[in-house]
Amino acid sequence: MRAAVVRPSGALGVIEVPEPEPGPGQVLVEAEVIGAGYVDVMLSRGEYRGIPGPGSVPGVEVVGRVRAAGPGAPGDLVGRRVLAMPGFGGYAERVVVDADRVLPVEREADAAEAVGLGVNALVAETALYRAGVAAGEQVLVRGAGGGIGSLATQLASARGAEVTAVTSSAARGERLLELGASRIVDRTGSAVPDRTYDVIVDTVAGPDTGRYLRLLRDNGRHVMCGGVAGAPDEDLLAALLGDFHKSPTLLALSLNSLTPRELLRSWQEITALWTKGSLSPVLYRRLALTDAQQALELLERGTPFGKVVLVPR
Ligand SMILES: NC(=O)c1ccc[n+]([C@@H]2O[C@H](COP(=O)([O-])OP(=O)(O)OC[C@H]3O[C@@H](n4cnc5c(N)ncnc54)[C@H](OP(=O)(O)O)[C@@H]3O)[C@@H](O)[C@H]2O)c1
Missing domain, CATH: 3.40.50.720 (NAD(P)-binding Rossmann-like Domain)
Incomplete structure (x- = not known):
């Protein structure tokens, strides 16, 4: 599969990497859209939670379908559309994530809108x-x-x-x-x-x-x-x-410190307000995953109004 990896220069390059396998308690999510945020700029510079910039894959959120569940992860998640929060590694076609870091996306909305909230x-x-x-x-x-x-x-x-x-x-x-x-x-x-x-x-x-x-x-x-x-x-x-x-x-x-229960409480509130029309995702631009570097440059300059999303295909 393809992923955007931080090169030694600090810029992103999209390369072929091995498909990840879900470990115990994890699920594999196939990305429909990937959220890009300033946190990814920090990660690519090596400023984020001890993740060493070069060699790593930014991306803290993805909306897509669960394709497989690892040992001990709830099998009924397979096939469900979710917001997945892997911590990092989201700038990829598929990502593994702890099953308790996924939230349901039940509305048949455009995935970009869901990640625009995310x-x-x-x-x-x-x-x-x-x-x-x-x-x-x-x-x-x-x-x-x-x-x-x-x-x-x-x-x-x-x-x-x-x-x-x-x-x-x-x-x-x-x-x-x-x-x-x-x-x-x-x-x-x-x-x-x-x-x-x-x-x-x-x-x-x-x-x-x-x-x-x-x-x-x-x-x-x-x-x-x-x-x-x-x-x-x-x-x-x-x-x-x-x-x-x-x-x-x-x-x-x-x-990162929120419990699964706290995440779910917040997501249910967000979804309710979204459904009522009291909250709307603010989308700035959709870019291809291959243009991930451009997304980081926009974010670094503070240009976007709202959310930049990446589309893997
Ligand atoms: N707490 C968490 O769990 C969590 C999760 C994700 C991200 N974050 C962090 O939250 C921060 C914002 O993320 P984001 O994705 O919302 O970023 P963003 O979309 O890039 O928005 C940041 C906004 O800050 C303003 N800004 C930029 N540079 C500035 C400067 N030098 N001085 C004053 N204002 C400036 C700009 O808005 P205006 O032009 O409108 O002023 C810019 O649009 C980042 O540090 C990110 O790492 C935290």
Whole structure:
């Protein structure tokens, strides 16, 4: 089968690799579509969970059919369409994944739509759930035009919150207003948010993190979901301790730590909102698996609005 492997130069190359076999508790999934996200850029650079960039295959999510089950994996999964989250290795025609890291895709929707929600919606929904976002609260989303951010904007709005979306152009801001944001802050200009927030959903991090945390109201919650601008600096701790009197909560969220039950709860909520029409996948572009390098370059430049998907055939 074909897979996109990180070459020593850091660029991806699509090559023939042996077909994987599901081990104990695993299933083999044949990809209809593969989700591409900034996490794959980090993986290809060797910045992700100790995975050594060169020689590895990026890709944390795939929608496709289960073709085989390994020893001890539920046989009734075979033939089912699922969202599979292998951790890495998804940029391939087929991938093995632990059976408890697959979620049902029962809607007969386009697979690209399902992966357009996928991991990004799970992060966004779980961030808002863990932060306990309530109707009427003020929520700020950083990285709002991205895969996670565009869904966090919709999901916070569906919870009845008032959403401020931080983005990088007027055109992206227009789209975020259509997705439910109430106001836009253009991070490329001199504008800074002029109000305070109950919850911040942060996919950006970087040295500005402390500045954003200081915008929290009493008992506010800042959920760190990603870091496209790198790690926060020491100002974050200064902001947390300096605002001690407001009892801020700083939460870090990785899907890797979620139990199968937590993943299923979140996915059921996402699917229900999708079916109701309160949540829509935001697809930016479909590319062939052979163009996986182009997908990473787009993500690295921050160009996409929403999700990039790869099609293996
Ligand atoms: N927590 C988890 O389990 C989990 C799972 C998957 C991914 N992640 C992480 O979440 C982060 C976002 O992933 P994603 O797929 O949503 O990425 P994405 O689609 O590339 O979106 C990131 C967005 O951040 C904004 N941005 C980019 N560079 C920026 C900069 N230097 N300063 C400020 N804003 C910048 C851009 O939006 P605007 O132009 O609209 O501002 C961009 O579209 C990544 O770090 C990824 O590794 C976490």
